[in-house]
Amino acid sequence: MWTSEQIWTWLEEVKDPEIPVLSLVDLGVITQVKINEKGKVNIVLTPTFAGCPAMAYMKKAVEESLQEHGISDFKVTLSFDQPWNSNRISEKGKKALQQFGLAPPPSYDRILDLEILEQAICPHCQSTNTTLRTPFGPTLCRSMHFCHNCHQSFEQFKPV
Amino acid sequence: MDYQPALLDLLYKMADDQFILGHRNSEWTGIGPILEEDIAFSSMAQDKLGHSLALYQLLHELGEAEPDTLAFMRNASQFHCCHLVELPIGEYEFSLIRHFLFDHAELLRFEALSQSTYEPLAKVAVKLKSELKYHVLHANTMIRQLGTATPESIERLQNALMNAWPYALGIFEESKWEEKLIAAHLFTGEIKLKQEWLDKIKTILAQTNLKLPDAATVNPALGGRVGKHTSFLQPLLDEMTEVYKIDPSAEW
Numbered sequence: 318m319w320t321s322e323q324i325w326t327w328l329e330e331v332k333d334p335e336i337p338v339l340s341l342v343d344l345g346v347i348t349q350v351k352i353n354e355k356g357k358v359n360i361v362l363t364p365t366f367a368g369c370p371a372m373a374y375m376k377k378a379v380e381e382s383l384q385e386h387g388i389s390d391f392k393v394t395l396s397f398d399q400p401w402n403s404n405r406i407s408e409k410g411k412k413a414l415q416q417f418g419l420a421p422p423p424s425y426d427r428i429l430d431l432e433i434l435e436q437a438i439c440p441h442c443q444s445t446n447t448t449l450r451t452p453f454g455p456t457l458c459r460s461m462h463f464c465h466n467c468h469q470s471f472e473q474f475k476p477v
Numbered sequence: 478m479d480y481q482p483a484l485l486d487l488l489y490k491m492a493d494d495q496f497i498l499g500h501r502n503s504e505w506t507g508i509g510p511i512l513e514e515d516i517a518f519s520s521m522a523q524d525k526l527g528h529s530l531a532l533y534q535l536l537h538e539l540g541e542a543e544p545d546t547l548a549f550m551r552n553a554s555q556f557h558c559c560h561l562v563e564l565p566i567g568e569y570e571f572s573l574i575r576h577f578l579f580d581h582a583e584l585l586r587f588e589a590l591s592q593s594t595y596e597p598l599a600k601v602a603v604k605l606k607s608e609l610k611y612h613v614l615h616a617n618t619m620i621r622q623l624g625t626a627t628p629e630s631i632e633r634l635q636n637a638l639m640n641a642w643p644y645a646l647g648i649f650e651e652s653k654w655e656e657k658l659i660a661a662h663l664f665t666g667e668i669k670l671k672q673e674w675l676d677k678i679k680t681i682l683a684q685t686n687l688k689l690p691d692a693a694t695v696n697p698a699l700g701g702r703v704g705k706h707t708s709f710l711q712p713l714l715d716e717m718t719e720v721y722k723i724d725p726s727a728e729w
Contacts, residue, residue: 400603453520454516457608
């Protein structure tokens with residue numbers, strides 16, 4: 318038999334399809350791993366953005382991971398019960414984002430003031446002398462910025 | 478649940494608004510006036526389709542058909558969207574003004590609904606309002622810039638605002654369930670929402686050279702909430718369901 322701790326460890330191997338250095342666990346989209354008395358595994362995922370086209374892929378990737386580890390009795394559901402926000406990304410996840418060249422979302426306390434978008438830190442040179450170009454980017458979860466120090470455009474994982 | 482019909486009505490009109498405007502926004506993909514705006518309208522389109530899916534899913538959980546069936550198998554008279562979202566994209570300034578007027582109303586709507594006594598809706602509203610903040614941020618930035626830029630940009634925006642205004646007031650068309658929704662604390666109601674919206678719109682427009690049209694003397698474009706639509710909706714539905722209807726059972 319398996320424990321939920323083991324399953325959490327296995328799920329660290331499942332990566333975000335658009336950011337392959339980031340696991341679904343560090344992204345914070347897995348809100349529940351439960352095993353009932355009959356051994357059935359119930360996993361709940363919550364979307365980063367409601368319109369994120371990668372969610373169906375992530376669900377399938379979790380199902381495949383369970384199968385690879387010999388689990389056949391499972392259910393993976395999508396739910397808004399514990400809505401995702403960018404504070405759910407772990408410290409390890411934020412580090413991985415930065416190494417990937419994507420500015421991690423700044424943490425915020427309860428209420429998000431979008432002015433923090435103007436204070437993005439360049440992931441290439443760490444400068445704070447940056448400007449928000451547009452809150453929309455190549456995927457729903459990214460905004461686009463420009464760094465006046467190293468004169469490069471960069472993207473930030475949006476705080477929500 | 479005697480408030481079920483009221484709840485269904487509320488969910489349908491919100492879902493249909495998101496779905497139809499999502500499609501209209503997507504018509505800017507590839508032809509936006511500048512790259513950033515092309516990406517912005519395309520991203521907002523994607524967000525709005527996601528929002529409609531979340532709301533159609535709530536309807537499905539209440540016993541209505543599957544989300545795809547609701548989206549693609551109804552005709553215009555079965556849709557509850559307001560006229561504002563149906564109108565063609567027009568020139569860029571019209572789409573921008575529509576986005577500004579509509580998304581301010583949506584953000585306030587979902588902020589109110591995050592307190593709804595219908596818990597599944599309150600949870601979805603918490604999520605959607607966090608995403609809508611970016612839509613409103615974008616609208617405000619562009620309206621402030623273009624609303625103070627050149628005589629041409631100001632004139633174009635002012636004309637678009639006058640044209641869109643009666644339709645924007647139609648967002649707040651009351652349903653026959655209004656009192657029931659308010660009494661059960663499912664929703665704070667369209668009248669309250671409209672007042673909050675006017676205050677917000679007024680604040681932003683005051684930072685530009687644009688003039689706020691009169692809300693008291695203009696007749697709102699009504700009927701959308703009860704299935705009476707402009708002539709633009711059915712052709713739009715025909716176009717967006719063309720592929721789906723070739724084979725509704727196809728696996729994608």
